[in-house]
Amino acid sequence: MRSPRPLFVLASGIFALILTMGVARFAYTPMLAYMQPQTGMGDALAGWLAGWNYLGYLTGVLLVTQMRDLMRKDRLYRLSLLLAVVTTAMMPLAEVLPRLPLVEESWIWGLSRYLAGISSAGGLMLGSGLILNWLIRHGHRSELGLHFSGLGLGIVLGGLLVELAAPYTDWRGQWWLLTGVGCLLLIPAWGWLPRPNRGVQFSAGAGESAREPGPLWLWLLQAAYLCAGFGYAINATFTVLITEQQPALSGQGGLMWLLVGLAAAPAPILWDRIARRWGYLRTLQVAYLLQIVGILLPVLSGSLAAAIASSLLFGLTFIGIVSLVLTMVGVRYPAHPAQIMARLTVGFGIAQIIAPVIAGELAELRGTFDDSLIMVGVIMVLGLLCLVAMARMATRESGRGAQA
Template sequence: MPEQTQRLKVLAAGIFSLILALGVARFAYTPMLPLMQQQAGLGVAAAGWLAAVNYAGYLAGALVASLIGDLVLKDRLYRIGMLVAIGSTALMGLTTDPVVWALSRFLAGLSSAAGMLLGTGLILNWLIRHEHRSELGIHFAGIGLGIAGCAAVVEVLGHYLDWQAQWFALSALGGLLLIPALAWLPAPDRSGVSRSGVPLEDRPPSPLFLRLFMAAYFCAGVGYVVSATFIVAIVDQLPGLAGRGNLVFLAIGVGAAPACINWDLIARRTGELNALILAAVLQIVGILLPVAVGGLAAALFGALLFGGTFIGMVSLVLTMAGRFYPTRPAKMMGRMTLSYGAAQILAPALTGWLAIHYGGYAAGLYLAAGVMVVGTLLLFALRSVERRERAGLLQPAACAAS
């Protein structure tokens, strides 16, 4: 098979795995949330806790990914995770028991970690070994396509099916996505060299750099999860926007689909950290627009900004992690995602509590924007640390040359 064809098939496997694990298993809960509240008796606080359980599953999966070094085992767990994604989606439609729903959301979180971390790590490892550009923009388009696709499916099927039948329809869609997600990803290569024989060496960051990086990524997790989980319900509660939440969620997916490719191009010109700072600032604007300005136009523009930035930040961070650890990319990816995932457990539960006390989820957006401001300041500090450390590494070489 020609090398370029093989590369496209590997990237396509990643795209389909993310549509399945993130779009169907994980993010379909967001457009389904209002329907489940109307038809299945799901309460406001319970909705927040289910989201928190989902992110707990994701965090557990990230912990596993950070501890496993063997590529063959990662490949096996990735494939199991894709099957779990379908099963957890079907489980949502089988009952109205909140405990079973919580189990489903936890399993969906595990499966999304398998796609997001194990699958991404395997694909990045393949790209590096075959000496392709180690950028994940095309791969991460699957998240935006998954969000937009599931929002469109829920919007269309909502006219014909009840909430249970919709979960089963989403499971059937997942079965179709499963085929290329498994068949087009080659078995991993455990050798320590690239295709041309160049050794692959890990270059881990300094402890200070890693601590600041993880703290900033925690803030990004808070900024992401509130909108990703509650934006449909938030928009539906805004004056004059009842019933428009799914349209806004669809706009998030539309904004996210090309975002990672765009941020790869920006990072080539500015560097990853400068690109992350720009994305964080734009994401704050996107989070606040629906509630600070109001109206459908502001909500849609905010959704496009949010979709176009949150996944770009994830892509940039995980690409950087893979470059630090080319022989085992999922190691640092898992550690970073532990920080991101911790935020995704705390923020939905806190947003549910705020919703009870303030009569709606909108207060959560202000919380998310405030935490993102802190994260942006941490990114500026991280850039300063990187410059100092780079100067410290370069100075001895300069002295020796003189």
């Protein structure tokens, strides 16, 4: 059987990320600006729904950690694609189903977000692992920058669909439009990824590195990625609302979210190129530093320029951090990348559950997201310090190797 072209395999992952992340997960962020005034949803409920989404994501990650067989991973991955479409349709259906006894609209939204989280974990973790596995088995460069561009493209597509449909329909119609587009995305996402039992298989010991990093190095990376989860969750959930709460920026929230997506789409490819020259750890430090600046800008200024810069910096860095960390894991742990990716993502997922709930409750109490943004900025600084410690460990180890 003829081997598929790498571009089609990577494209299948891009479409899968657009579906499971851009539609099933990220469309919720711009939709908040329309659902809150039309349904009476408060900031606290918005935060809790985001928390349920991240809890689902964590559930999916924990499932991945228990899986070793590639064919089982492939089946769960494809189930995740179907689940992304179903959970998107559940959002507008929530208004019909509450007519059933003991069923509330918010419960159905919560279930939808929870299952969408499982779907997004499958699309991101399993999809990335399966595609990386295919690239390595077929002798291609083990970089996922092009694959991860699907995250940014998903943000752009989801945001555009929400904004373009807004003048013609209500929030229910917007979710139905997203569901229909999700059905179309499902076709290439499903069909263009080969089954993992086809093609060249690993020989014994193939792809194993000379020496994997020590446990302390991995724990520091896990701590740094946990901190990144806080930065990601606050901005991914509340960018639109943070913008809308600035008196001079009312009505600009949707635009800011589109800017996040536009910056995120080329970002993984750009960070791949930088990492080739500087190395992964140094490049990650730069990404963390830029994200800290972007997080704090709305606190320092309520201007349009600050909002634009904050959105662009978030889009540029959040996907860069995810792409760099997961690609670095694939390079440093080629024999079992999915398990290490899943271990790191557990901490990332825990942060995503906690962060939006705390931020939503604080915003409802204080009337502003400033306290939440300052808190997350401090947490990101701690993550940056972990990366600095990792870089020093690597320098000491290379020095010992040179002496030997």
